[in-house]
Amino acid sequence: MLVLTGIGTLVTNDVTLERGKLGVINNAALVVGDDNKVALACEAVNLPRELRTNAVDIGGRAVIPGFVDSHTHLVFGGDRALEFEARMSGKPYTAGGIRTTMSATRGASNDTLAENARRLANEALHTGTTTLETKSGYGLSVLDETRSLQVATSITSETTFLGAHVVPPDSQIDDYVNLVCGEMLAQCAPSAKWIDVFCDRGAFEVDHARAILSAGAKAGLGMRIHANQLQHGGGVQLGVELGVASCDHCTHLNDADISALADSNGSTVATLLPTAELCTRSQFPDARRLIDAGVTVALASDCNPGSSYTTSMPLVISLAVLNMNMTCEEAVWSATAGGAAALRRQDIGTLRIGASADFTVLNTPSYIHLAYRPGVKLVDAVFRLGGCVAGSLL
Numbered sequence: 001m002l003v004l005t006g007i008g009t010l011v012t013n014d015v016t017l018e019r020g021k022l023g024v025i026n027n028a029a030l031v032v033g034d035d036n037k038v039a040l041a042c043e044a045v046n047l048p049r050e051l052r053t054n055a056v057d058i059g060g061r062a063v064i065p066g067f068v069d070s071h072t073h074l075v076f077g078g079d080r081a082l083e084f085e086a087r088m089s090g091k092p093y094t095a096g097g098i099r100t101t102m103s104a105t106r107g108a109s110n111d112t113l114a115e116n117a118r119r120l121a122n123e124a125l126h127t128g129t130t131t132l133e134t135k136s137g138y139g140l141s142v143l144d145e146t147r148s149l150q151v152a153t154s155i156t157s158e159t160t161f162l163g164a165h166v167v168p169p170d171s172q173i174d175d176y177v178n179l180v181c182g183e184m185l186a187q188c189a190p191s192a193k194w195i196d197v198f199c200d201r202g203a204f205e206v207d208h209a210r211a212i213l214s215a216g217a218k219a220g221l222g223m224r225i226h227a228n229q230l231q232h233g234g235g236v237q238l239g240v241e242l243g244v245a246s247c248d249h250c251t252h253l254n255d256a257d258i259s260a261l262a263d264s265n266g267s268t269v270a271t272l273l274p275t276a277e278l279c280t281r282s283q284f285p286d287a288r289r290l291i292d293a294g295v296t297v298a299l300a301s302d303c304n305p306g307s308s309y310t311t312s313m314p315l316v317i318s319l320a321v322l323n324m325n326m327t328c329e330e331a332v333w334s335a336t337a338g339g340a341a342a343l344r345r346q347d348i349g350t351l352r353i354g355a356s357a358d359f360t361v362l363n364t365p366s367y368i369h370l371a372y373r374p375g376v377k378l379v380d381a382v383f384r385l386g387g388c389v390a391g392s393l394l
């Protein structure tokens with residue numbers, strides 16, 4: 001059993017407390033039971049006497065649920081620093097860069113891929129991410145997608161088959177779609193929980209995306225989609241029509257897209273990825289428009305070597321507040337409970353009683369500092385299943 005007291009601000013995301021969207025308890029205590037779940041979250045004055053003896057006083061620091069980064073691409077070889085440099089000199093970002101990483105990924109051993117993915121997952125952990133989703137999508141052959149997913153399973157259970165990232169060179173689109181829906185899916189499905197398609201300019205059209213997602217669903221995978229990142233298109237509406245868990249990017253949306261997402265009543269989340277806009281110098285999506293319409297919004301890092309080479313959810317939160325019209329409260333919710341909703345998980349992204357004891361101790365008195373102090377290391381300690389897995393309480 002672990003008992004923390006002296007928590008300046010405890011974010012529980014427990015709406016039943018009727019303490020705002022974040023279920024904030026000030027001057028709080030948090031108790032983790034022997035089952036590694038939250039046993040109690042309360043004001044410290046209400047902590048039962050018998051639990052006070054071994055309590056650790058954290059001196060007024062804030063505790064938040066671990067970040068749930070519901071969109072990353074950590075399985076890849078090489079990097080694209082030169083492409084980034086060219087982009088910063090004025091060259092536009094296109095989906096075509098994915099093929100550069102495809103070559104480096106095909107040339108990398110399983111051990112190299114696993115080591116790189118683990119390094120990035122560890123980097124994410126140290127900035128407070130306790131659950132992450134990650135995808136294949138840089139192999140683009142049956143063999144390389146299969147081994148990419150095997151690598152992905154070594155770092156997370158939230159794995160996504162993204163054979164339909166782009167069409168590899170020397171393939172015809174119809175043939176490739178048939179391969180993705182047939183042999184590639186059959187080989188990859190045992191290591192995947194989700195299927196995803198990049199439905200955008202330079203990648204896949206709506207009809208192909210529909211065929212691929214439907215084949216994935218038939219094979220027992222949950223669906224998600226990369227949609228409306230580079231231009232306006234039918235990806236978001238397709239996502240809602242198919243009931244995907246999340247439409248990701250959502251940079252270019254019209255009113256009909258927003259109504260469709262809102263009408264899903266939270267069943268399809270809009271996952272916004274502001275570091276992708278930052279690193280491609282693109283227009284940020286307007287989260288306010290989505291939230292005001294009643295859409296459930298998640299925030300994620302999109303960590304990948306092309307459009308967003310960062311694992312930092314605190315940076316994502318800063319950008320969402322500073323550039324996307326989100327309040328501090330909304331951004332922290334979207335990076336925790338929102339990410340969990342995008343993965344259809346109820347056990348994480350919250351510190352309500354019974355949730356997994358995944359949380360982060362900040363070196364600040366409030367969650368507000370996550371947006372207020374951009375680029376500064378604010379994480380003191382990260383706990384997963386009640387155990388300290390990064391940093392320390394000292």
Ligand code: NIG
Pocket residue numbers: 073095097098101198226229276302304305306307308
């Ligand atoms: O989410 N949009 C598609 N896929 C990635 C980018 C991949 C890349 O450029 O390597 C993304 O931004």
Ligand code: FE
Pocket residue numbers: 071072073226302304
């Ligand atoms: Fe992505």
